[in-house]
Amino acid sequence: LRTFTVQYDITVLEGESIGAKVEGICFEQSVEMPPDTIDIDIHDEIVGRILLCEKTGESRYRAEIEWPLLNTGPEITQFLNVLYGNISMKPGICITGLSWEKLAGVPSYRQSDSDQLFPGPAYGIPGIRERLGIPERPLSATALKPMGLTATELADICYRFALGGIDIIKDDHGLADQPYAPFRERVKACMEAMQRAADKTGRNSMYIPNITGDWPEMVERFEIARDHGAGGVMISPHLTGLWALAALAQRDDALPLAAHPAFSGSHILHAGSGFTKAFLYGELWRALGADLIIYPNAGGRFSYSREECLAINEAARRPMAGFRSSFPMPGGGMQRANLPEWVRAYGPDTVYLLGGSLYQHPEGIEAAAREISELLAG
């Protein structure tokens, strides 16, 4: 019987006992019935099994539970239901890790017979470096904004960023299909701008439009992006459903896939509850197929610590069950002035996402882009 193991950080609250709490997870996330109503063979085959439960601090425990893969079936939605469905509504339970090596190669029946439950990135760090022709140095990225500009205006910004040498130019995650810059028109205009810039510089940058939407719409937008030669696509998987990452990563015509953290915050904002940031962004998104992992950098508008960011980076890049590594793409809190310091901290296998500070540059965005590019070229 194939199984996988989940690691939990458990906080015991007033009136709770650790034994009952961990056993409660074993039943809640499987049979969801009182133990006395369960037959012995169902119990042995279906209910989670406690492998480890050890005290790590005042009211804190580390637990490991082994789950039969049979319960998840061949699909991500039910996998996530076993991982964190009902216990998402219980306080003091945080998912910290998973035995990915037991999940690599498990088949899914989704799009085709060769599909896997967890595909990992289709490109990963080496594939994206190859597409860009940049074997070693750190990469730069920026976002087209603000909402409210027309497709032509956004394409003009795109052109100037590309002239200045930014490697990856993505849509702001708030650009969807609004009437002021409809998706198809925007992609067409931005790809033309990218081509004009490439003709001038002799260097390819990557434009990544945001295709977030409901699934039928996402497929349509994916195909528009592909047909216009876009370098990749971006989704906010917590808006689309996390399964969409794996579905996009396993297309025969898959493009590099960037994941944006919009709507994910509730899962990682509360210590001792939800997921650790390194698990959600670094491990789960990577296993689902994100090539580029966008997250809010320490020191920016969000309250992620430097240690948490380093842990996300490490999870995205370390050897893990044969999955390709993902590019961490921290954004926020980075300017021309402190970028060298971040590069020392995060290293070359990182995409440095700069936004507002490029738009604020007194000499304009092309000059801003050029400064960043020169800096990252070393």
Added chain:
Amino acid sequence: LRTFTVQYDITVLEGESIGAKVEGICFEQSVEMPPDTIDIDIHDEIVGRILLCEKTGESRYRAEIEWPLLNTGPEITQFLNVLYGNISMKPGICITGLSWEKLAGVPSYRQSDSDQLFPGPAYGIPGIRERLGIPERPLSATALKPMGLTATELADICYRFALGGIDIIKDDHGLADQPYAPFRERVKACMEAMQRAADKTGRNSMYIPNITGDWPEMVERFEIARDHGAGGVMISPHLTGLWALAALAQRDDALPLAAHPAFSGSHILHAGSGFTKAFLYGELWRALGADLIIYPNAGGRFSYSREECLAINEAARRPMAGFRSSFPMPGGGMQRANLPEWVRAYGPDTVYLLGGSLYQHPEGIEAAAREISELLAG
């Protein structure tokens, strides 16, 4: 210019000022750029506008921000991005309400020209009562479980619940398409069992299979359920993507739609952050099209208070922007013994979902079902 208004409960943390925090939301959820980089017409048309900000307690404020509907475009994913995309990663922000009357009738371009951004329930309380032929009394419901049983075994349980008079018999939300009880086989067997029971009792109950999956799979499961005459379908919208509710509710062949809270807990577990339970389950799910709103009852395995449950019920049922009312479907913490007390508290326009306690009945589940049915018949 069409707009809508969102209400927030803001907690000011150490080092924050209320003015900067509320203004920060206006920019974060729209242009996502520093104010000094924004043209004045973008500012006036695109950035959120503070309508109200008043102190409600120590470090607590109630705020209202008006948003241009233009930013959301005609789709739920981007609507939720404006509502709670990036601010989901910031502490001390809780969504408590929305001006639904400004959103009723707004068109979506999704499945057909007549589609609306927020459709509300296709059936609602009156539609479900009509389908069941039960004009007034409170309804009973239960769940088929546990995981691990075969389709035939689950159908046998289904038969006995239906014989005993349970009105709504739904799949446990963990039943997906596992090899022990594949979806198609389970629906076929359960619908045959429902028919056999109806032939004997002369009374129709409703079987609601769980169709949660990725979208292509959900559509397939929906059609299997429809073709077998199922009374409704259930999804866990936080696993599928919330947009799936609106997509299913607007099908020409829509069936009563039950929403299950699996994977939603992070949004409602932390006071002062995320969404209030009444907003998420009672308002947002209802506006998206849930006919049946499943949530964990007070006094059960989850820590929802009686007041919170009453607030969910009220939100699901009160007049709201012309949407049909939704049936609250509290589950957990209810047994034969305390059911009359819950009926007094929640009233007749409620579906009382009993699970484990029916399976524990010493005389078997048919007897348990009969007791509940007699009790609710009054």
